[in-house]
Amino acid sequence: MExxxxxCEDCKSDVFSWSGSIAPTRCAMCETVRDIKARDGxxxxxxxxxxxxxxxxxxxxxxxx
Numbered sequence: 001m002e003x004x005x006x007x008c009e010d011c012k013s014d015v016f017s018w019s020g021s022i023a024p025t026r027c028a029m030c031e032t033v034r035d036i037k038a039r040d041g042x043x044x045x046x047x048x049x050x051x052x053x054x055x056x057x058x059x060x061x062x063x064x065x
Contacts, residue, residue: 010034011056029056 005016010030017024026034033050036042042050051057 008056010058011051012059013056027056029054 003016003018005014006024007013008015008027008030009025010033011027013027015024015027029051032054033042033047033056036050037047048057
């Protein structure tokens, strides 16, 4: 099994993966948030709180550059 590294498109975390696609774009937690939003919908406040709990908070706009 070979490890591959990428930066999550959403939360900008460095991710090391031993499975899945060689060219993933999001960490597992951000994928989970996206799946929940697509299935059930979610307010911005609920998403922010869930991301805090999951440890995949989105960077602030002034930190993104």
